């Protein structure tokens with residue numbers, strides 16, 4: 195058993211990011227609800243405990259609190275944001291409403307005379323998001339960081355090895371965040387870095403074996419990274435008792451259905467059924483222009499196609515999905531998070547299909563971790579490094595109602611974009627890029643003729659986790675080639691736009 199750091203979850207939006215940072219530092223971490231009992235906590239024999247942030251205030255009557263005995267275990271504790279306020283509140287300090295709410299990047303002054311900050315400069319840019327703050331320190335603590343508005347931005351009781359940070363070291367905006375987490379893990383908790391992605395793979399394979407027993411599994415294969423990695427994991431666990439179904443809804447990228455079938459039968463000997471259901475989907479989507487409606491119809495039709503195919507395969511016991519953590523969050527499956535888009539690969543599918551259990555081994559991983567896992571499992575790099583492609587496919591990259599012609603316009607322009615980006619070295623720098631057929635038609639001239647055709651937009655983003663993103667700075671010369679090729683080669687498009695919006699406020703996809 196590797197050394198374990200427990201993360202107690204107080205409902206903060208960054209809890210899984212904390213877990214990811216800890217994994218990145220090669221330390222095994224386990225997220226537990228804040229209400230975990232002291233017996234449960236002890237059973238992990240943790241080398242450290244992290245208390246996450248959360249939306250509550252310690253001053254409210256039913257404020258979430260952890261077992262007070264964790265402070266007596268002799269194990270280092272790091273409280274982040276709400277976690278720090280809770281330490282203060284539970285150990286006799288005082289928390290009050292801040293005079294000025296701090297949100298966003300703040301200059302934080304730190305003392306270098308402690309384990310957390312000893313190798314850092316005296317002033318750091320840190321991500322803050324808090325309405326309450328520690329007003330009076332509990333006994334035994336001292337202030338080790340402060341901002342212009344927040345007198346206690348970090349606190350420490352070195353004797354008991356208890357630490358608190360009012361800012362968020364786990365988000366990328368806090369530049370030295372990784373160093374701080376690393377210092378807590380290695381210098382305070384004495385971690386040895388004995389955990390690797392291969393351990394995750396081994397544990398996941400064991401879990402799948404246990405869950406499936408002698409049974410069989412149906413997996414919807416999209417050809418994307420997530421479902422491919424799930425296929426590899428389950429195949430390793432149960433071999434040919436895994437049955438994959440690939441539904442071609444008619445909204446795949448150029449050549450994709452053929453490639454998926456080829457790569458899959460070549461890479462692993464999985465049983466794969468490929469279904470061409472393009473007609474069925476198009477019928478259902480006729481005249482529908484609302485983005486959520488489109489997603490819902492595609493999701494429902496997926497269920498229908500799956501039901502048909504599954505019944506042809508005979509009885510299968512379990513259903514597997516390549517859901518990853520951002521899907522879980524964005525679908526509102528976590529209490530407190532609002533629905534942003536109904537991702538078609540999360541939701542009622544298994545229940546409707548009559549499966550008793552759902553296997554989602556990637557549910558707690560971020561995209562970059564899924565790729566690392568894929569490589570560990572021996573998947574080809576070309577497959578693992580593919581950019582993400584949404585379940586509803588090109589259907590949500592044609593704004594408004596769908597026709598076969600519009601889908602073809604986005605497919606052809608997307609193929610040109612991918613080809614040109616692939617020629618440059620930009621494809622390793624840009625995390626996702628595609629074209630979107632805007633609903634706009636505009637006037638142009640082609641030879642001597644007036645045209646009235648569609649405008650297509652290029653969307654290209656750089657991002658770590660797809661939860662926030664910046665637009666990619668594609669050089670003008672490359673944009674010029676792409677634009678020229680699209681308007682010359684794709685009949686029906688006479689204008690090319692470049693999307694220069696970050697996420698938030700825009701999302702990566704347009705629908």
Ligand code: XMP
Pocket residue numbers: 524535536537538539582583584585586626660697700701702703704
């Ligand atoms: P947004 O548009 O929400 O996209 O900023 C974030 C990432 O998720 C992908 N995406 C989806 N993936 N099913 C998926 O499997 C979906 O319904 C879906 N919608 C968006 C999107 O391509 C981007 O990588």
